[in-house]
Amino acid sequence: MRQQLPAALAAALTVALPAIPVCAQTPAANTAPAPERVKDVTSVTAVDPAAIKPGQILFTDHRENPSAPENGLIPYLDWLKVRPAEATALAPYPGYKEPDYTVTVNGVTKPRHETLKVYVAEGRFVVPRPAEAIDLQAFANLAFVQKMDPAIKHRAISAADVTPNKDPAAAFAKRPDRPWCEGAGACIESRYDLEGKLPLGVKLANKLEEGSAKKIAEFVSFQSELRILGPDQAAALKALTKIDTSVTGGLEQTIFWVNQILRFGKFLAVFQPMPNDPTKTVVTTYMALAIKGDVLDRKAEYARVPVLKNLLPAQVLMGNSSFNTGNSISAGLPVYARNRIAAFADALTKR
Numbered sequence: 001m002r003q004q005l006p007a008a009l010a011a012a013l014t015v016a017l018p019a020i021p022v023c024a025q026t027p028a029a030n031t032a033p034a035p036e037r038v039k040d041v042t043s044v045t046a047v048d049p050a051a052i053k054p055g056q057i058l059f060t061d062h063r064e065n066p067s068a069p070e071n072g073l074i075p076y077l078d079w080l081k082v083r084p085a086e087a088t089a090l091a092p093y094p095g096y097k098e099p100d101y102t103v104t105v106n107g108v109t110k111p112r113h114e115t116l117k118v119y120v121a122e123g124r125f126v127v128p129r130p131a132e133a134i135d136l137q138a139f140a141n142l143a144f145v146q147k148m149d150p151a152i153k154h155r156a157i158s159a160a161d162v163t164p165n166k167d168p169a170a171a172f173a174k175r176p177d178r179p180w181c182e183g184a185g186a187c188i189e190s191r192y193d194l195e196g197k198l199p200l201g202v203k204l205a206n207k208l209e210e211g212s213a214k215k216i217a218e219f220v221s222f223q224s225e226l227r228i229l230g231p232d233q234a235a236a237l238k239a240l241t242k243i244d245t246s247v248t249g250g251l252e253q254t255i256f257w258v259n260q261i262l263r264f265g266k267f268l269a270v271f272q273p274m275p276n277d278p279t280k281t282v283v284t285t286y287m288a289l290a291i292k293g294d295v296l297d298r299k300a301e302y303a304r305v306p307v308l309k310n311l312l313p314a315q316v317l318m319g320n321s322s323f324n325t326g327n328s329i330s331a332g333l334p335v336y337a338r339n340r341i342a343a344f345a346d347a348l349t350k351r
Helices: 007-013 076-082 084-090 142-146 168-173 198-208 231-241 299-303 306-311 313-317 333-350
Strands: 038-040 057-060 073-075 100-105 108-113 116-127 152-156 186-193 219-229 249-258 262-274 277-292
Touching: 038 333, 057 333, 073 076, 076 084, 076 116, 084 231, 084 262, 084 277, 100 168, 116 333, 142 152, 142 186, 168 249, 219 262, 231 249, 231 262, 231 277, 277 333
Parallel strands: 038 057
Antiparallel strands: 057 116, 073 116, 100 108, 116 277, 152 186, 186 219, 219 249, 249 262, 262 277
16 A cells, blocks of 8 residues: 655654653744753763753754754664664664565555664753662553653553554564563553644645545554663663663663554663762663654655645654644654653652
8 A cells, every 4th residue: 555645744753752741842933941951962971970960951862953954863774883872772672674564556565665764862860869769660650651741642552452463464563572562561552633733734735645545644643662671781771871880770661653654762761870979860861763764755745835845844853844833742853852851850850
């Protein structure tokens, strides 16, 4: 079946992320967080954790020129080569490869290889208590996720309900080593309804694509597993954070199935004692989102339609469109990532 991916659906690119809260917006059309609250840096690992101020969050998403289309996105294969430790930790599972599957166009079935582009945001902050005093079980459950962002609705599902576990057509998204959600702290199905003018844009795009076999949904639904990482992951996580203290814990939410546009997403938090001060904990957080490459390849096709010019995929995805709106995910990936990390920091501080 041929997939139609109009630019209006680029808004949906911003939504298939782990369900952690968002607060403010950073593009020109939005309100930026206070500069001392979230500090942009070239690399969080290059800053001495002891230099992080109380309540401050270091943040980077590898965007040297935020206004440039696709700046901050990296092809998946390049990601594996350029940032291997990051790719190893943030891919859905070890050895993950870009999907290969079959598609049917006009009754003819053909093999297809799908390329991906990845957005990664990284944050670091300090919690003023020992790492062993942080109870990760308090965060590895559906109840915690449900409190985060009221715009996203969640429900618990079982491993038997997971699409890649049961649907032969989704076999390319299965884990090779175990079923998704097996032994997880929570197995979650989430739904986010597009906000502001984006649903109207979707309706218009569907109208322009009248006759298409696949319509764009005005929502994005996704399935994820939430789990606490075991000691076997400590060496890889320490190599990722580049902090020379033991890893006392890790929390990971992996999105493995999305109804449209995306292939996977991951939120990861790594906990380590502060070097030379075990009464404090350094928390390093990561957000990764893999976007289907062909979504971003439809620029010219929709640039010719005046009403869709501000809905070009890269613009909406990176929060540079007048259609980005609200205090939640429709604001764009950089805004969502920044605020999601800040909200997670707040949740840790309050416990």
